[in-house]
Amino acid sequence: MEPILIVDDEKDNLEALRRLLRNDYDVTLETSPFEALKRVQQQEFSVIVSDQRMPEMTGVELLEKVKQISPATTRILLTGYSDMDAVVGAINRGQIYQYVGKPWDPDDFKITLRQAAESYQLKREVEQKNRALSKSNEELKAALESLRVLDRAKARFLSLVSHELNTPLTVLTSFVQLLKDNKSSFPKDIQKAVSSLDSATGRFSQIIEEVLLYTKLESERSLSTEAFDLDEETRALAKELAKEFNAKKLSVALKAPSPAIIHCDREKMRQALERLFLNTIAFAPEGDKVRIHIEDKGKFYSFSISRGGPPLSEEAFVSLTSGSQNNLHHHKDLGLSLAICRFIVEIHGGTTELSDSGTAIILKLSKT
Template identity: 35%
Template sequence: MQHTILCIDDEPDICDALERLFRKKYRVLKATSAREGLKILQNEKVTVIISDQRMPNMTGVQFLKESIKTHPEAVRILLTGFADIESVIDAINTGQIYRYVTKPWDPLDLTTAVGQAVERFELSAELKEKNKALSLALEELKTLDKAKDQFMILINHELKTPLTSLTSYMDILKETTLDDDQKKYLVRAQQATARLSDLISEVLELLAAETNQTPVKVRKTSLESVFDKTKELVAPLIPKTQKISYTGSDVRVIGDEEKLTRILSRLIHNAVRFGEKDEPIKVSAKEKKDHVEICVENTGSAMDEKTVNYILKPFNINEDIMHHSKGLGLGLSICQAQLRQHNSSLQFDFPDGKVRVHFSLPSA
């Protein structure tokens, strides 16, 4: 792309000298009056405008200020004598003037100034395009956020409402006289309905955390209370013979008690499902300098970084680890999303046949 320079000076010889200086590299337009220069600007795309300060009817600063109306993106350079410098400096921001060059100019200085002005124009144009792209991306994100909200409403109403009706009808059926086959089918239907309800709840919980629709209630929280509630929550989900030890219950952290309970419950449930059978699980809280590390440890197989990153993403299920387990692969994603609300994240270590999943929270 060849850039265009407009040179304005009431002395034709000066305009010709400027043309000779720049014509090898740029397309040069000339005007010997401000009026002629403004007329050219109405029909031409111009990158750099070079104007003399002392002209009849309109000064260079006044002309450059007027040029902003048609060419706000053009870069403006003012030619001036030493006697004009003080008055020009006072008015330089009025015309959005990039540089002023004193007469008589040094050809090298002036060509350097114009070259830098062209670079400035190109950078400004590139920035404008990137800002435009960012604005479009922002609008797309807003659309996606709106779609997420609508999706949550859809799940809540269009799926959970009929599911509630189904559950009610099955409860009524349970009270009627059924033969053995009918009872068996009813139990299967109830199990399938309960599983579907759990899956819908998990999707909603993940979306709520990712969109911050359920903000964290950050306060001083006793881990003793979190551990006690976690025990109650996981009890129906794990074998009665499963041994789980809790240490560090006297520690206090800054966090949302309800969300921390759900995070720990999911991590323990995962440890039971995917760890070595009948091996004990350790839940611990250790105070560091300014934070507390909360950890769930079980016996299990090590994973590489790629696998860890994979299973932390929603709907990703690693069959080698999960052994055809039922589910959508949302448990760890929900934990990660809720920890992000606490400015934390899940970390994985694999020391000597153990799996350590841990995260940190500020000390209270």
């Protein structure tokens, strides 16, 4: 049973209330307000009922002190109509939950007391849930900070490894170049091996470059915004990557409004488009036509780049754009190209999508 405390200097009133409530509550009686305060310090009560007129202390004064000791306890005042000014003042100050006028009706009083006890339980439940929520928030903050620490450690590790690999790669590249310069003097099988070695070192160099770029992007998310003409920059990139396109005998068809202005970090957006181009070149079959279509969609531009060849599955697309290469051994190894592209597009508020056909990648780029 819920514990309640009743305070009244008249014992007859206390006994009457005990008889009324003893079957429903654990009732404690006190005739002295000072003794009642001692009780409150020793035990928490769901409800405290106090008479207003007592010789040692008024009920309002007692309940004000009770609130300081046990704020959650619901407080009820018993009073006659002549004390209404004090009652209204106490209610306005939030010292009492409700007052009951004398003479009180037994049924009405029991209803009031039940509501007061329920109010106490509700406050306690809210407090418990708030504490649990606060604890969960602290645990979440701690977990998030741990993830940030691990992420920074991962970035430092990848950067260190990539830098360390650059030194032997530079030496290897120099030797490969030396072999290429004298390739014509070698037998055909050696010439073929030199070409394969050249291709492998180039791929290795690209992977290191992408790892360094990806870790840099993750750690430095600041953007410097300026006007960027998608039509002009796309044409310029296509010329810069002419060697890569020509190596696979790829042609490029561009359809775009001119100008097609967005506002973005120019260097980062060029990196995103370059990675997207390299991805398309890797997947396109030899002799294919790469189609680029830029459309004005009002608040954003749709940048679509498509090619022929086998479609990319949604699963593979998600893995490639997240930087994960799991279960992609049957696809061309594209390193972090699409992951870098998606990351840059997203920090600009855009999206990266795969077309229904699986042969086109679509960037939605905000104009602002």
